[in-house]
Amino acid sequence: MLSKLKYLMPRSLYGRAALILIVPVVTIQLVVSIAFIQRHFERVTRQMTTSVAIEISYLTLQMDNAPSVAEARARLAEIAPAMGFETTFPSDKTEGEDVRSAFDLAGKEVIATLRETLPEVRQIELLSNPQRVEMLIDTAQGPLWLVVDRGRVSASNPHQLLVLMILTSVLMTLIAYGFLRNQLRPITKLADAAAAFGKGQPIRYRPRGALEVRAAGKAFLDMRGRIERQIEQRTMMLSGISHDLRTPLTRLRLGLSLLPEDEETEALLGDVADMERLIDGFLSFARGDAVEEAELTNPQELINRVVGNAVRAGLPVTLGATLGAGEVMLRPVSVTRAVENLISNAVRFGSIVRVGYALTGRSLRISVEDNGSGIAENLRDEAMQPFARLDAARNPNKGGGVGLGLAITQDIARNHGGKLLLSRSEDLGGLRADLVIAC
Ligand SMILES: Nc1ncnc2c1ncn2[C@@H]1O[C@H](COP(=O)(O)OP(=O)(O)OP(=O)(O)O)[C@@H](O)[C@H]1O
Ligand SMILES: [Mg+2]
Numbered sequence: 046m047l048s049k050l051k052y053l054m055p056r057s058l059y060g061r062a063a064l065i066l067i068v069p070v071v072t073i074q075l076v077v078s079i080a081f082i083q084r085h086f087e088r089v090t091r092q093m094t095t096s097v098a099i100e101i102s103y104l105t106l107q108m109d110n111a112p113s114v115a116e117a118r119a120r121l122a123e124i125a126p127a128m129g130f131e132t133t134f135p136s137d138k139t140e141g142e143d144v145r146s147a148f149d150l151a152g153k154e155v156i157a158t159l160r161e162t163l164p165e166v167r168q169i170e171l172l173s174n175p176q177r178v179e180m181l182i183d184t185a186q187g188p189l190w191l192v193v194d195r196g197r198v199s200a201s202n203p204h205q206l207l208v209l210m211i212l213t214s215v216l217m218t219l220i221a222y223g224f225l226r227n228q229l230r231p232i233t234k235l236a237d238a239a240a241a242f243g244k245g246q247p248i249r250y251r252p253r254g255a256l257e258v259r260a261a262g263k264a265f266l267d268m269r270g271r272i273e274r275q276i277e278q279r280t281m282m283l284s285g286i287s288h289d290l291r292t293p294l295t296r297l298r299l300g301l302s303l304l305p306e307d308e309e310t311e312a313l314l315g316d317v318a319d320m321e322r323l324i325d326g327f328l329s330f331a332r333g334d335a336v337e338e339a340e341l342t343n344p345q346e347l348i349n350r351v352v353g354n355a356v357r358a359g360l361p362v363t364l365g366a367t368l369g370a371g372e373v374m375l376r377p378v379s380v381t382r383a384v385e386n387l388i389s390n391a392v393r394f395g396s397i398v399r400v401g402y403a404l405t406g407r408s409l410r411i412s413v414e415d416n417g418s419g420i421a422e423n424l425r426d427e428a429m430q431p432f433a434r435l436d437a438a439r440n441p442n443k444g445g446g447v448g449l450g451l452a453i454t455q456d457i458a459r460n461h462g463g464k465l466l467l468s469r470s471e472d473l474g475g476l477r478a479d480l481v482i483a484c
Pocket of ligand 2: 388389390446449451
């Protein structure tokens with residue numbers, strides 16, 4: 046029950062706030078007006094009907110007190126029109142039930158009051174003509190059929206009150222709508238700023254609005270500053286270390302090249318080359334893509350270029366399914382690096398590599414699949430950690446790297462407000478890596 050209600054609830058804060066505002070107001074208004082109008086109606090109807098009943102009993106009294114039938118009829122003919130009654134002496138004296146329409150609530154009151162105050166009433170009929178009240182009355186001269194205007198016994202509908210009520214409700218709702226919108230705008234702005242920062246696009250933001258929203262905005266700005274400082278520190282430290290390591294390595298390489306060429310020096314030169322590769326890895330990880338600006342890029346061209354380069358390098362890479370066209374805000378150099386990382390992994394483990402992409406309104410999804418061994422489900426998170434090499438020991442001949450490729454790729458995805466997903470390739474059987482970028 047509750048969960049069903051949850052689906053019916055509007056999802057936006059705006060809708061919810063409007064609901065919270067409107068539901069109680071409308072309910073209170075409905076209950077109060079129905080109760081009030083109903084009671085007011087009943088009382089007015091009772092009062093009006095009572096006064097008509099007094100007139101009728103005066104009329105019957107005059108007739109009853111008349112010395113003769115002729116006199117009684119003469120008095121009736123004189124008094125009844127003056128009082129606004131239409132009267133006839135019906136020939137057939139059949140009497141029936143009291144009748145009224147089921148919705149005629151005031152009619153119920155009319156009947157009850159007439160029955161209470163006029164014991165000589167035999168039948169009341171409100172149905173045949175809603176504008177009239179007709180009744181059969183016992184008099185000394187026989188049954189009398191008496192007709193009164195309905196307007197004399199019950200009040201007309203309070204249309205004005207209802208119209209006024211609805212109009213003011215609509216007006217107040219509109220005004221509340223405007224106020225609410227102004228209050229919610231700072232929250233939307235904060236959400237936009239946070240989302241943009243998540244995609245690595247720091248936009249200008251100034252805390253505004255209500256106290257609480259302002260506090261959240263200020264907290265966000267502090268956090269953003271702290272994260273930016275940390276990234277800067279990390280970059281500086283890692284690039285500093287890498288840079289400082291390069292100089293002694295270069296000296297080492299020079300020294301080794303002066304030695305006679307034999308197996309030992311060759312192995313040592315290989316080690317030096319490995320270390321240089323490691324340092325290059327550190328450097329590119331540390332640099333991240335902080336320096337590059339996002340720009341409108343056609344993903345199709347980007348992927349064609351990457352695949353083309355790979356093919357020219359003699360790698361077994363093919364272009365797979367592509368879906369959608371258009372341009373996306375992204376950092377082309379970083380994304381190219383990310384896709385190249387995935388391809389370099391895939392060609393190391395598989396002999397068929399397929400690159401594809403799907404562009405929808407919300408995201409760009411670039412996939413790289415291979416027919417290699419894949420990564421077991423429980424190791425996928427670990428594989429994306431920096432410096433993680435899962436089976437380097439088992440496959441030394443596969444030319445294991447530093448273990449930064451997936452970490453860098455994941456970093457790039459996150460800096461675009463997206464993520465890196467690893468799964469099993471359905472048709473190739475190896476790893477499927479999806480680089481998702483939010484549009
Ligand atoms: N396509 C793949 N098939 C099977 N295993 C993979 C695949 N891609 C990555 N892995 C596993 O995940 C680990 C981490 O990959 P990652 O790209 O981060 O590092 P690396 O390739 O070893 O080194 P680097 O990319 O820095 O040169 C790899 O060592 C490998 O064990
Ligand atoms: Mg790699």
